[in-house]
Amino acid sequence: MRTKQEYLIRYKDGNLYCELADIWIDPSKPVKKALITHAHFDHFTFGCEEYISTKETAILLKERVGDNIKIKTFEYGEEFKINGINISFHPSGHILGSSQIRFIFAEEKWLISGDFKLQRDQTCKQFEIVKTDYLISECTFGLPIFKWDESNKIANDISKWITNSPEKTSLLFCYSLGKAQRLLNELSQTNFKGNIYSHGSIHKMNNRYRELGIDIKDTIKIENKKKIDELKGSLILLPPSLSKGSYLKNFKNIQTAFASGWMSIRALRKRSGYDKGFAISDHADWDGILEVVKKSEAKNVFFHHGDSEALSKYLVEKESINVLLFGK
Amino acid sequence: MSLKKFSELFGDLDSINSTNNKIEVLKNYFLSNDPIDNSWAIYLLTGKSNKRFISGRYLKNLFSQIYEYPQWLIDTCYLKVGDSAEVITLLLKNKTNLRKKKLSNISLNELLSETIPALSKLNEYEKNLEIKNLWEKLPEDNHLIFNKILTGTFRVGVSIGLITKSISKLTNIEEEIISHRLMGDFKPSIDSYQILINKNINLQELNSKPFPFLLANTIEDKIFKNSINDFQFEWKYDGIRMQLIKRSGNVSLWTRGQELVNQSFPELVEKMSHIKDDFVLDGELLVWNFKEQIAFDFSLLQKRINRKSPTRSIQIKYPIIFIAYDLLEINGRDIREIKLENRRIELEKFFSKWQIKTENNISDIFKICDLIFPKDWPDALTYKEKSRENNTEGLIIKKKTSIYSSGRKKGIWWKYKVDPMQLDAVLIYAKGGSGRRAGLYTDYSFALWKDKELIKFASAYSGLTNIEIKELDKWIRKNTIEKFGPVRSLKPEMVFEISFEKIQISKRHKSGIAVRFPRITKWRKDKKINDADSLDNAYELMKKIL
Numbered sequence: 001m002r003t004k005q006e007y008l009i010r011y012k013d014g015n016l017y018c019e020l021a022d023i024w025i026d027p028s029k030p031v032k033k034a035l036i037t038h039a040h041f042d043h044f045t046f047g048c049e050e051y052i053s054t055k056e057t058a059i060l061l062k063e064r065v066g067d068n069i070k071i072k073t074f075e076y077g078e079e080f081k082i083n084g085i086n087i088s089f090h091p092s093g094h095i096l097g098s099s100q101i102r103f104i105f106a107e108e109k110w111l112i113s114g115d116f117k118l119q120r121d122q123t124c125k126q127f128e129i130v131k132t133d134y135l136i137s138e139c140t141f142g143l144p145i146f147k148w149d150e151s152n153k154i155a156n157d158i159s160k161w162i163t164n165s166p167e168k169t170s171l172l173f174c175y176s177l178g179k180a181q182r183l184l185n186e187l188s189q190t191n192f193k194g195n196i197y198s199h200g201s202i203h204k205m206n207n208r209y210r211e212l213g214i215d216i217k218d219t220i221k222i223e224n225k226k227k228i229d230e231l232k233g234s235l236i237l238l239p240p241s242l243s244k245g246s247y248l249k250n251f252k253n254i255q256t257a258f259a260s261g262w263m264s265i266r267a268l269r270k271r272s273g274y275d276k277g278f279a280i281s282d283h284a285d286w287d288g289i290l291e292v293v294k295k296s297e298a299k300n301v302f303f304h305h306g307d308s309e310a311l312s313k314y315l316v317e318k319e320s321i322n323v324l325l326f327g328k
Numbered sequence: 329m330s331l332k333k334f335s336e337l338f339g340d341l342d343s344i345n346s347t348n349n350k351i352e353v354l355k356n357y358f359l360s361n362d363p364i365d366n367s368w369a370i371y372l373l374t375g376k377s378n379k380r381f382i383s384g385r386y387l388k389n390l391f392s393q394i395y396e397y398p399q400w401l402i403d404t405c406y407l408k409v410g411d412s413a414e415v416i417t418l419l420l421k422n423k424t425n426l427r428k429k430k431l432s433n434i435s436l437n438e439l440l441s442e443t444i445p446a447l448s449k450l451n452e453y454e455k456n457l458e459i460k461n462l463w464e465k466l467p468e469d470n471h472l473i474f475n476k477i478l479t480g481t482f483r484v485g486v487s488i489g490l491i492t493k494s495i496s497k498l499t500n501i502e503e504e505i506i507s508h509r510l511m512g513d514f515k516p517s518i519d520s521y522q523i524l525i526n527k528n529i530n531l532q533e534l535n536s537k538p539f540p541f542l543l544a545n546t547i548e549d550k551i552f553k554n555s556i557n558d559f560q561f562e563w564k565y566d567g568i569r570m571q572l573i574k575r576s577g578n579v580s581l582w583t584r585g586q587e588l589v590n591q592s593f594p595e596l597v598e599k600m601s602h603i604k605d606d607f608v609l610d611g612e613l614l615v616w617n618f619k620e621q622i623a624f625d626f627s628l629l630q631k632r633i634n635r636k637s638p639t640r641s642i643q644i645k646y647p648i649i650f651i652a653y654d655l656l657e658i659n660g661r662d663i664r665e666i667k668l669e670n671r672r673i674e675l676e677k678f679f680s681k682w683q684i685k686t687e688n689n690i691s692d693i694f695k696i697c698d699l700i701f702p703k704d705w706p707d708a709l710t711y712k713e714k715s716r717e718n719n720t721e722g723l724i725i726k727k728k729t730s731i732y733s734s735g736r737k738k739g740i741w742w743k744y745k746v747d748p749m750q751l752d753a754v755l756i757y758a759k760g761g762s763g764r765r766a767g768l769y770t771d772y773s774f775a776l777w778k779d780k781e782l783i784k785f786a787s788a789y790s791g792l793t794n795i796e797i798k799e800l801d802k803w804i805r806k807n808t809i810e811k812f813g814p815v816r817s818l819k820p821e822m823v824f825e826i827s828f829e830k831i832q833i834s835k836r837h838k839s840g841i842a843v844r845f846p847r848i849t850k851w852r853k854d855k856k857i858n859d860a861d862s863l864d865n866a867y868e869l870m871k872k873i874l
Contacts, residue, residue, distance in 0.1 A: 144397075145405045145418035264418065266342070267410050267809050267819075273781065276343040287422065310404045317398065 008085075008103060008110050009136065011326040016112060016136065016304070018103065021082040023052075025101060025112055035087070037114030038098035039064060039177060054089050056097025056212060060177065063208055076125065092116035093127035094282050095178030096209060102130055111296060113137040115305070117281065118288045120151055123181045123214045127292075135298035139289055141261055142303070142311035146285040148261070154280045155186035161257065161276060162192060162235050169231040169251050173274065174259040176202040176239045178282055181209045183237070183259060184216040195234040197222040202237050243274070261285075286311075293321060300324055331466075333361060334369060334436045335473050341373075341484050345780060350486060354494035365436040367514075367521035370495075372477070374488050376514050376586075380480030381444055382459075384412025387479055391416050394460050395423060410809040410819045413475035420463055420471050431465040440516070444477060485780060487858070489735065499525045504540070507734055511537040511586060538571040538582040539608065539656055539664065540734030544724055544741035546868050551725065551742060552705050560668060560728050561700040561708065562653055563720040564743055566626050567614035568633065568854075572596075572650055574606050575660075581613075591636045595643050595693060596650055602688045605678065608657035609650075610732075611697070616649035618692070622718045626850070633854070652679070653697040653724075656732055664732035671732070672699075708744070715746045722746040749831065749843075749869065751861040752852055754782055755822040758804045759815045769804045769816065770797055772848070774826055776839065777862040782820055785839040785866065786828065791848030800851075820857050825850035831870050841866050 009018045009025070016025040024031045030047035037043055037053075039060035044051070051071040053061065058073045074080055076099065079088045089099035094115040103110040111132035118127050162170045174180050180202045187196070198206060198219040206219055222236060231251065238247075240258065248254065256274045263269050263277025284292065293301055293315065300322045303312060312323040337357045344350050354373075358366050370376075382390075388406070392399045402415060409415045434443070443462070447455050459478070466474055476482040492510060496503045509524050551559075569584040579597045581589050590597050593613065615628040624646075632638060632646050655675040656664050663671060679696045700723070702708035708723065715722050722745040730740040753774035760769055771789045775782035792800065800822070807819040827849040834842035840863070852859075 143405050143408060144401065144422050145409060145415060147418065147421040265409055266414055269343075275345055310401055314398070314401060 008105055008108065008134070009112070011304075018085070020105065021085050021087075021103075023082060026114075033082075035101055036061065037092065037101060037112070038095055040095070040115070040175075043115070054097045054099050057099070058097075059208060059212065060097055060205070063204060076128075090128045090130050091125035093118060093121060093124060096124045096181070096212065096214060098124060098178075100128070100130060102132065108133055110134045111136065111298070113292065115140070115283060116288075116292065117284045118291065119148055119284075121182050121185075121282070123178075123185050123209060123216065129292070129295045132296050132298050134300050134302070135293065135296050136302045136304065137289065137293065138283065138305040139303040139308045139311050140283040140306040141281065141285050142289060142306050142308055144286045146261060146264060146281075147287065148264075148281060148285045149279065151182070151186050151280060152189065154259075154278050155183070155190050158183070158235075158257075158259075158278055159187065159190040159192035161255075161278075162194060162233070165255055166233045168233075168253050168255045170235050171238055171248070171251065171254050171256045172235060172259060172278075173238050173240045173243050173256065175282075177205045179259060179280075180237050181206060181214065181216050182282065183280070184219065185214070187235075188215070188217040192235070195220060196237065197231070197234060198237040199239060199242065201239050290315075290319075294319070302326055330433050331436050331439055331470050331473065332432065333357070334365070334372075335470050337369070338473055338484055341486055347490065350490055351494045351497060354486070354491065355498050358494065358498055362435070362437070363518045363521040364516070367516040367518065367524075368436045368440050370491060370510070370521070370524070371514060371516040372482050373484065373486050374491055374510065374514070375483065381447060381478050384479050384481070387412050387416050387475060390456055390459060391419060393456070395419075407808055408810065410807065411481065413479050413481050414472060416475050417471040421468065430467050431462070432467050434466070437516075439474070440477065495524060499527065501525070501527060501529070504734055505529055507540045508537060511540060511582075513588060538573060538580075538586070539610075539732070541569065541571070541584050541610070542732050542734060542741060543736040544743040545736055545738055546865060547725070547742045547744045548868075549871065556702060556704055556708065558728055560672065560726045561702060561711070562697050562724045562726070563700065563715060563718065564722045564724045564745065565612040565614055565623055565651060565697075566719070566721045567612040567623065567629060567651075570611060570613050570650070571656070572600060572607075572609040572611060572652070574600060574603065575608075575657075576606065577601070589633075592632060592634075592638065593648055594637065596648060599688060599690050599693050600650075602686050603682050603690070604685065605682070606657075606659050607655065607678070609652040609675075610654035610656055611650055611652035613648060613650050615646045618647065623720070625719065630853070648693065650694050651697045652694070654732065667729050667731065668726055669728040712744050712746055720746075750825055750827045750849065751776060751785075751866060751869070752823050752855060752859065753785065753826050754820045754857045754860045755818060755824060756782055756784060756820055757815055757817055768797060768801045770801070772824075774824060774846075775820070775860075776866060777860060778839075778864075782857075783839045783863060785837070785841060785863070786826055786843050786846040788826060788846040788848050792851065796851055823852040823855040823857060823860050824848050825852055831866065833870070839863055839866070841870065 008020065009016055015027045023033045023035055025035045026037055026043040027034050028045055030045060032049045034048040035052050036057055039057050044061065046065055049070065051061065051069060053071065053073060054076060055073045058071045061071065074089055076089050076091055079086050086104040088102050090102060092098045092100045092114045094117055098114060100114050100116065101112045109132040111130050113136065115138050116127055174183060180198065196217055196219045199222055203219060203221040206216060209216055257276040257278055258272055258274040259278045259280050261279055261281030261283060264279035269277040289311065301315065302324050315321040315323050340353045341350055344353060357369065388402050391397060392402055405415050406412065409418065447458060450458060462474065488510060492503050492507045495506045514520055571582045573580045573582065579600045581593060581597060583589055614623040615632065617624050628646055632648065635642065652675065655671050655678065658674060658678065663674065675696055683691060700711055702711055712723050722743065725742045725744055727740055753776055755772055756775045757773035758769040759771040771787065773784050773787045775784045804816060804818060807821065808816040809819060810817045826846050828843040828846040831841055831843050833840060
């Protein structure tokens with residue numbers, strides 16, 4: 001086994017870095033060359049000299065940081081070379097454009113899972129099993145208490161939640177990129193026939209999704225001066241950042257909910273301050289992570305994002321998989 | 329009707345914040361279910377009994393055994409979830425082999441009166457097998473309720489008042505009657521539900537039950553505008569509030585938490601049974617210093633509360649007294665509608681009669697409360713300030729013309745506490761101490777209620793004894809919800825009395841208030857988190873000082 005210093009990919013200043021190619025993966029500070037797994041704010045930063053991503057991620061990225069960035073795009077599965085290393089993007093099923101990134105160097109394979117899920121999501125490409133020697137996986141929900149319900153069941157619950165309170169305006173908080181569009185897609189397959197409004201930050205992402213050919217329900221951009229009566233019985237999608245503070249005063253007679261994997265735990269649900277929680281996530285649950293670890297056939301696994309202590313111990317004890325730690 | 333319905337009700341009540349909606353949901357539930365299931369629902373929702381069939385630990389061990397899950401993994405999950413019943417419910421979701429024939433139509437009654445009680449007749453092996461069997465047969469949505477009932481941890485944010493309101497709405501019977509019918513040991517049965525909703529009101533039926541307690545409000549400024557002569561003044565004792573009832577010759581002793589505690593205080597029950605009249609008395613139970621004629625500290629009373637059938641030596645070591653301050657019923661006649669000043673006359677009249685006419689001496693265990701007669705409000709204040717000297721908490725001020733209604737009605741009784749800078753708060757965070765206290769969780773944060781939410785209002789680290797610190801540290805480790813570095817967020821369960829010197833408005837704190845020199849003055853093990861104070865109480869305190 002190689003030592004830490006010799007790993008093809010390692011942690012440097014809290015980010016994943018490949019020294020041989022002098023390339024960073026989802027860096028949190030400006031660098032020369034950055035591979036971007038997907039366009040969530042915690043996976044890229046402004047000011048890198050060059051970005052490399054999938055085509056869809058590039059479009060979403062530009063929506064967020066503007067057109068003035070240098071960005072090179074590749075198709076899923078398309079291999080490109082940097083300093084003799086073969087690199088390719090593969091669908092990770094997290095949001096539109098999201099990818100796993102594979103590195104092959106001297107017949108040794110490395111796979112960075114990026115954020116991923118296995119569950120159904122018709123707004124992005126299904127997760128692809130990629131075989132590897134070394135796997136660097138996320139583990140946001142790395143405990144067996146996390147087991148997601150089918151997304152159409154959650155969508156039906158949301159639909160029922162709205163229609164059971166026709167006198168109220170239903171505010172559903174969710175991440176503006178990915179989660180919102182997935183919910184809109186799922187809701188179009190339920191009985192819910194009311195109006196759906198979305199906040200500007202969500203609305204612009206909806207438009208990008210539609211332009212990229214994703215089927216999501218029609219939404220109306222929420223205007224501040226909407227008459228309160230018009231909103232009765234409708235659904236309004238808002239980013240979580242608006243849940244605290246004065247924004248909610250724009251509405252009367254509301255019920256609130258949060259769509260997030262964390263809502264599967266009652267104590268977190270109660271503490272969140274929302275009336276209701278819908279446990280739907282764009283990350284893999286415990287079984288999902290285990291499945292990917294096993295099917296990737298990786299002999300060595302690293303975890304980042306989340307508390308991996310329990311998952312690591314479990315893999316070592318129960319599955320005899322070698323779990324390694326990065327020196328951060 | 330099925331357990332499924334009850335699970336849905338639980339889910340609804342858990343996610344609805346509006347009181348009116350909760351009442352509506354409850355009313356609809358009662359409308360669409362059998363009397364027997366309704367009576368069980370009321371029994372569970374009002375927390376009449378939280379009998380524990382198996383412990384949380386047992387449940388976790390059992391799951392670990394059956395599904396070959398490492399115990400440490402379940403424990404790690406528990407840290408995140410903070411409730412054994414819920415951890416196992418969530419872990420059961422991960423068992424895809426739960427595909428047996430479903431017990432989808434089991435009723436709440438069947439589960440509670442047959443299935444679960446039957447478990448206690450089995451030996452351990454059979455019991456484990458049966459629980460596994462039930463897990464596999466019950467539909468997934470019912471697992472949480474089932475596990476919570478098994479472990480005696482069923483709780484939901486519904487007060488007895490809400491149940492009362494919803495039944496009252498359903499039946500058009502006054503809340504007072506429903507509330508009285510719900511007092512005491514409500515046993516789930518078709519009959520008990522029928523009696524609850526019966527439109528014919530028969531006083532006999534309420535024979536064994538205490539009346540709904542009248543509760544005091546925190547003092548308000550406007551009271552000082554009234555004539556002092558409009559009020560009756562009593563010391564505020566720091567004991568256990570109780571109704572002492574003798575009806576048809578039988579004595580029963582009910583706490584405000586509606587527990588029958590005859591067994592804990594047999595000497596009182598025995599003595600009172602010698603009185604010839606029937607009565608209902610409202611008063612306070614205390615451990616009494618007969619030499620100085622003042623109450624002992626509450627901590628001595630705690631030594632008696634949880635002890636059933638105390639030995640003679642315990643009875644002598646911790647001598648109790650019942651101090652009556654109101655007479656609610658005499659020889660079958662309900663006198664709650666009579667003015668307080670006249671009830672007092674009756675109370676005094678009967679007390680002196682009982683002292684003379686009862687064969688056994690009752691004065692060593694029973695007396696009526698002394699009244700105080702301040703000549704004006706400043707004088708009342710002086711009395712209040714002196715109350716520490718006789719081990720009372722301040723004054724209780726009662727409107728002489730008031731009737732005895734139920735609950736925390738405004739404008740009837742007030743409490744005027746000696747140290748107004750005191751609030752009962754819920755422990756929500758703990759942080760590891762340093763130096764001498766290293767390795768122990770000794771820095772605590774406390775919260776007050778705001779609607780249904782607990783808002784942090786003060787941090788304190790002094791006031792507990794070393795023994796208490798150790799005990800609390802142990803509890804903290806077992807009841808952590810989440811760790812943020814050195815800080816743990818805790819299951820809201822423990823209530824403490826926090827004292828402080830100054831209270832003022834602060835924009836820097838989420839609570840909107842800042843307190844000076846907060847310290848813990850009492851670990852209120854006798855209080856549930858719902859008994860803790862609210863931010864509104866804190867604002868009231870502030871107003872009073874300004």
